[in-house]
Structures are given as C-alpha cells and as structure tokens.
Amino acid sequence: xxxxxxxxxVIFSLMAPGLIVFVTAILAPIILSTYYGFTNxxxxxxxxxxxxxxxxxxxxxxxxxxxxxxxxxxxxxxxCIQHPLAMLTAVKLDKLQGKTEGLFRCIFFIPNVISVAVIxxxxxxxxxxxxxxxxxxxxxxxxxxxxNPLGAGNAIxxxxxxLIWHGFGWGMLIYYTGVKNxxxxxxxxAAIDGASGSKTFxxxxxxxxxxxxxxxxxxxxxxxxxxxxxxxLLTAGGPGNETQFMASYLYKQAFQSYKYGYGNAISVAFIxxxxxxxxxxxxxxxxxxx
Amino acid sequence: xxxxxxxxxNKPGRIITxxxxxxxxxxxxxxxxxxxxxxxxxxxxxxxxxxxxxxxKIQWNxxxxxxxxxxxxxxxxxxxxxxxxxxIMVLIISIMAAFACGRMEWKLKKVASIxxxxxxxxxxxxxxxPNYVIYDRLRLTDTIWALLIPYVAFSxxxxxFLTSSFMSSIPKELEEAALIDGCGIYRIVAIIIFPLMKAxxxxxxxxxxxxxxxEFMLAxxxxxxxxxxxxxxxxxxxxxxxxxxxxVQFAVMTLSAAPALIIYIILNxxxxxxxxxxxxxx
Numbered sequence: 295x296x297x298x299x300x301x302x303x304v305i306f307s308l309m310a311p312g313l314i315v316f317v318t319a320i321l322a323p324i325i326l327s328t329y330y331g332f333t334n335x336x337x338x339x340x341x342x343x344x345x346x347x348x349x350x351x352x353x354x355x356x357x358x359x360x361x362x363x364x365x366x367x368x369x370x371x372x373x374c375i376q377h378p379l380a381m382l383t384a385v386k387l388d389k390l391q392g393k394t395e396g397l398f399r400c401i402f403f404i405p406n407v408i409s410v411a412v413i414x415x416x417x418x419x420x421x422x423x424x425x426x427x428x429x430x431x432x433x434x435x436x437x438x439x440x441x442n443p444l445g446a447g448n449a450i451x452x453x454x455x456x457l458i459w460h461g462f463g464w465g466m467l468i469y470y471t472g473v474k475n476x477x478x479x480x481x482x483x484a485a486i487d488g489a490s491g492s493k494t495f496x497x498x499x500x501x502x503x504x505x506x507x508x509x510x511x512x513x514x515x516x517x518x519x520x521x522x523x524x525x526x527l528l529t530a531g532g533p534g535n536e537t538q539f540m541a542s543y544l545y546k547q548a549f550q551s552y553k554y555g556y557g558n559a560i561s562v563a564f565i566x567x568x569x570x571x572x573x574x575x576x577x578x579x580x581x582x583x584x
Numbered sequence: 585x586x587x588x589x590x591x592x593x594n595k596p597g598r599i600i601t602x603x604x605x606x607x608x609x610x611x612x613x614x615x616x617x618x619x620x621x622x623x624x625x626x627x628x629x630x631x632x633x634x635x636x637x638x639x640x641k642i643q644w645n646x647x648x649x650x651x652x653x654x655x656x657x658x659x660x661x662x663x664x665x666x667x668x669x670x671x672i673m674v675l676i677i678s679i680m681a682a683f684a685c686g687r688m689e690w691k692l693k694k695v696a697s698i699x700x701x702x703x704x705x706x707x708x709x710x711x712x713x714p715n716y717v718i719y720d721r722l723r724l725t726d727t728i729w730a731l732l733i734p735y736v737a738f739s740x741x742x743x744x745f746l747t748s749s750f751m752s753s754i755p756k757e758l759e760e761a762a763l764i765d766g767c768g769i770y771r772i773v774a775i776i777i778f779p780l781m782k783a784x785x786x787x788x789x790x791x792x793x794x795x796x797x798x799e800f801m802l803a804x805x806x807x808x809x810x811x812x813x814x815x816x817x818x819x820x821x822x823x824x825x826x827x828x829x830x831x832v833q834f835a836v837m838t839l840s841a842a843p844a845l846i847i848y849i850i851l852n853x854x855x856x857x858x859x860x861x862x863x864x865x866x
Contacts, residue, residue, distance in 0.1 A: 308773075309684045311680065320738075327713060386604060390598070390601060404613065410798040410816070411815075419619075425630050427615070459612070516705075541710070541712075544713065564707060564710045572705045
C-alpha cells in the first residue's frame with residue numbers, strides 16, 4: 295500500500311504541472327530580468343554588458359526613492375488610518391446581529407469587487423477641478439479658490455485617499471472574521487465582571503485579534519509595495535514623478551523612456567525589496583508571538 | 585449567546601451604532617452612487633452646482649451607446665473566459681501538487697512546497713518586462729496565453745497554500761479504504777479528494793477571480809489587438825472615443841462594473857466567507 299504512496303512516477307506527474315508553471319512563468323523571467331539588469335538594452339537593437347552600472351544609477355535615482363517613500367506612506371496610511379477604522383467598524387458591526395449586520399457587511403465590501411479601471415477613472419472625475427465631486431462639495435461649503443487634487447503637491451495625497459478608501463472593505467472583512475472567531479464566553483465573563491465597552495475592546499478583543507492584525511499588517515505593507523494599477527490609471531505616476539510607485543516606474547523606464555535594461559534592474563530591486571520586507575515582517579511577528 | 589449580546593447593547597447604543605455604520609456605508613458607496621447618477625444625465629447637467637443631479641430626462645441613450653459602441657459583450661466574454669480558465673487550471677494544478685506534497689512520501693517534498701508558495705512574495709509586475717521578451721520570442725503576444733500563463737502562475741501559490749492546508753484536515757482513512765479496494769492514486773485524487781475539497785475550491789476560485797478580474801497592466805502590455813482584450817479596455821477605449829461626452833463614459837463605467845457587482849450580490853455570502861478564509865490563512 296505504501297508502495298503506491300512513494301511511486302516516483304506518480305509523484306512526478308502530480309508535481310510536474312505546478313513546478314513547470316513556477317519555473318517557466320516565475321523563475322525564468324526573474325533570471326532573465328537579472329541578466330537584462332546588467333545590460334543597457336533599449337528594447338530593440340544591440341546591447342552591451344555594463345555590470346553594476348544600472349544599480350549604481352538606481353541608488354542615485356531620486357524617483358526610485360520617491361517610489362519607495364510613496365509605498366511607505368501608503369503602508370502608514372493603511373496601518374494608521376485604514377486599519378483602525380476598519381477594526382472599529384468590524385467590532386461595531388459584529389454587535390449589530392441579524393439582517394442589518396449582513397446588509398452593512400455586504401455594502402462595505404462593494405468597492406472591492408469593482409474593477410480598478412472603473413475606480414481609477416471614477417476618482418479622476420471626482421477630482422476633476424471643474425465639475426468633480428470634491429470641487430462641488432468645497433463650493434457648497436463656501437470655498438471659492440481653485441483646487442486641483444491631482445495637481446503638483448496634492449497628487450500623492452489624492453492617490454492615497456483613493457487606495458485607503460478602496461481597500462477599506464477588504465481590511466474590514468478580515469478583522470470582522472477575527473472578531474467573529476472570538477469565543478463569546480469571553481465577552482460574557484467581561485460583562486458579568488462589569489467591564490465597560492472600551493475595556494472589553496482593549497483587554498479582550500485587541501489581544502485576541504493579534505494574529506489577525508499581524509496578517510493584515512503584512513498584507514498591507516506588501517500591497518503598498520506592489521501598488522500599480524490604480525496609480526497608473528489615475529496619475530500615471532505624475533505630475534512629474536510625484537506619485538510613482540516601483541511597478542509604475544519600471545514600466546515607465548522600459549516602455550516610455552526605452553531603458554529596458556534599467557527597467558529590469560528596477561524589477562530585480564523590486565523583487566528583493568518585497569522578499570526582504572515579507573521575511574522581515576514574518577520574523578518580527580514570529581519573535582513577538584513567542 | 586445572542587441574548588446576552590443583545591442585553592449588553594442597550595437601545596440608544598444600537599441606534600448610534602447603526603448611525604455610524606450608515607455613515608461608513610455612505611462614504612463607501614457615495615462615489616458609486618455619484619457615478620450611477622451622472623450616467624443617467626446628459627453631459628451638460630454635470631456642470632451644474634448640485635452634488636447629485638436629478639436628470640431632467642433619464643438618458644437611457646448613454647447606456648445604449650455604451651453597450652453598442654463599446655464592444656461590451658466581446659470584452660465581457662474574454663474576461664469571463666480567461667478568468668474561468670485560469671480558475672480551473674489553478675484548481676487542478678494546486679490540488680494535484682497539494683496531494684503530492686501533503687500525502688505522498690518523497691524526500692524533496694518540503695523543498696517543493698516551499699518553491700510552490702515562493703511566488704506569493706513575488707510581485708506579478710516584476711515579471712512584466714522579462715515576460716514581454718519571452719512572449720515576443722515565442723510569438724505568444726496577442727494570444728490568450730500571454731494572460732493565462734501569468735494569471736495562473738501568480739494565483740497558484742495561494743491556491744496551493746489553501747488547498748494544502750485544507751487537505752491536511754481530511755482524514756487519511758478514506759483513501760486507505762479506497763487503496764485496499766485497489767484504487768490508483770489518480771482515481772483517489774479525482775474521486776475521493778476532489779469532492780471533499782468543496783470549501784477550499786470555492787475559496788480558491790473566489791481569490792483567483794478577485795486577483796485577476798481587475799488585472800490590466802499585463803493585458804495592456806501583451807495584447808495589441810482587440811481579440812483577447814478584457815473588460816477594463818471597454819472603458820479605456822471609450823474615454824478616447826467619447827472624450828468630451830462624460831455622461832456616456834460614466835455609463836460605460838457603470839456597465840463594466842455591473843457584472844462583478846451582480847455576481848457579488850448574488851454570491852455575497854460565499855464570497856465573504858471565501859475571502860475571509862483565504863486572507864486569514866494566506
């Protein structure tokens with residue numbers, strides 16, 4: 295019987311598709327990217343091997359640092375603004391019970407199922423300085439000046455607002471699941487002891503939600519690093535390069551500035567940063583958890 | 585349990601909670617309501633000062649234009665086809681690999697499972713440039729494969745992870761009985777394991793759909809003709825074609841958002857559960 299479980303041919307045939315996909319669609323492109331990262335290939339024609347030149351340029355490239363800073367700002371926005379709000383909403387939502395609870399839960403998640411293309415174009419209109427929603431609200435409040443939310447200086451905040459708004463339901467849903475998994479006996483005990491709402495939250499809900507918070511924080515940082523689609527469609531990284539993220543910047547370098555080799559160097563750095571951040575966060579939380 | 589909770593929250597508290605929830609709901613929904621509102625106006629009405637406008641005459645014509653000139657059905661069909669194929673492939677490949685790594689006995693299974701989940705940490709857009717060269721050489725640009733391969737590859741790690749963790753909770757006795765009856769491994773996977781994996785199949789399908797439905801950068805980079813372009817292009821094309829007719833653009837956006845929204849409302853409970861399960865475990 296155990297013979298069957300260690301039959302090499304069967305194991306190979308079961309694993310082959312998965313490993314082939316991994317090697318051809320993930321590993322091979324990364325290796326190719328590493329190779330092109332050492333060249334000055336423009337996308338067409340000949341190229342030459344230039345060693346670490348691209349990486350030297352990258353370190354001094356202010357836009358690359360802007361992109362990293364933007365990812366950091368977005369992570370902070372997610373963790374300090376979106377998550378506390380999402381968690382509070384989840385806790386309150388859990389107490390509603392019944393149909394109302396289901397209805398609100400359904401509504402909060404709706405922006406997440408709407409395609410990024412719609413979201414980005416919609417917010418472009420919302421931010422439109424002549425007829426956008428923001429302008430109209432400001433005028434209704436008596437503000438007469440001109441404000442272009444996607445203009446220089448404001449754009450990154452406008453982008454952050456969209457991303458925080460769009461991802462809210464996702465974060466909320468995960469915290470909500472965490473809250474649902476807390477044993478109600480805990481709350482009963484607290485209620486019998488006469489604990490107030492805020493005490494119950496800080497001494498029961500919050501500590502028990504720790505694993506969920508850790509997962510959510512890790513995912514927030516990773517998604518902040520990976521951000522691409524919304525920002526590309528909303529601002530294309532502009533004005534200037536103010537709202538560039540790593541993915542949108544490598545795209546721009548390769549397909550608009552025809553620095554394909556340099557774009558690949560950014561890709562490699564991008565992968566390294568994602569790997570290091572994931573591992574670092576997991577380590578950090580693993581140590582704390584013990 | 586419910587009784588005690590109800591006793592803890594008094595009436596005014598509940599009203600306040602509902603008020604706060606309503607406020608959050610309005611913030612989440614208002615941009616979409618705004619979109620729907622203006623999609624029914626004519627473009628001139630957008631420049632009036634009201635935050636929401638009651639259209640003088642509902643402009644169904646916007647939707648008619650959006651539907652007929654936007655190749656809506658063509659793009660929707662592509663989106664559905666590509667995403668469904670990706671989901672099926674991810675499911676089959678991950679269940680096979682999860683069985684091999686979780687149940688069968690071989691030396692390198694730990695290494696293999698680590699490789700399989702590695703992809704979770706790698707951003708899909710980092711492979712955008714090298715894949716462009718690869719697909720160009722293999723003449724895969726502008727074919728369905730240019731989207732399918734990366735979509736499957738980058739949804740597979742999560743699919744594998746979820747199916748593996750779910751499979752470990754299925755008792756081995758069932759298969760062992762089948763083995764004694766002379767069932768082969770392939771038949772065990774297909775006939776015994778597969779039907780037992782329902783919950784995780786739902787979760788993996790939903791996560792894969794949500795991952796790929798929105799994808800747009802790869803599609804815009806690898807596809808040049810209309811043949812396989814997906815739903816987001818409906819909007820992109822229209823903003824070029826009707827650049828001054830904002831109301832029609834709003835109608836196109838509403839129309840492209842509709843399929844996913846309708847599916848979500850119908851399958852709301854499953855999707856909520858699936859996302860919760862997928863995200864907490866992933």
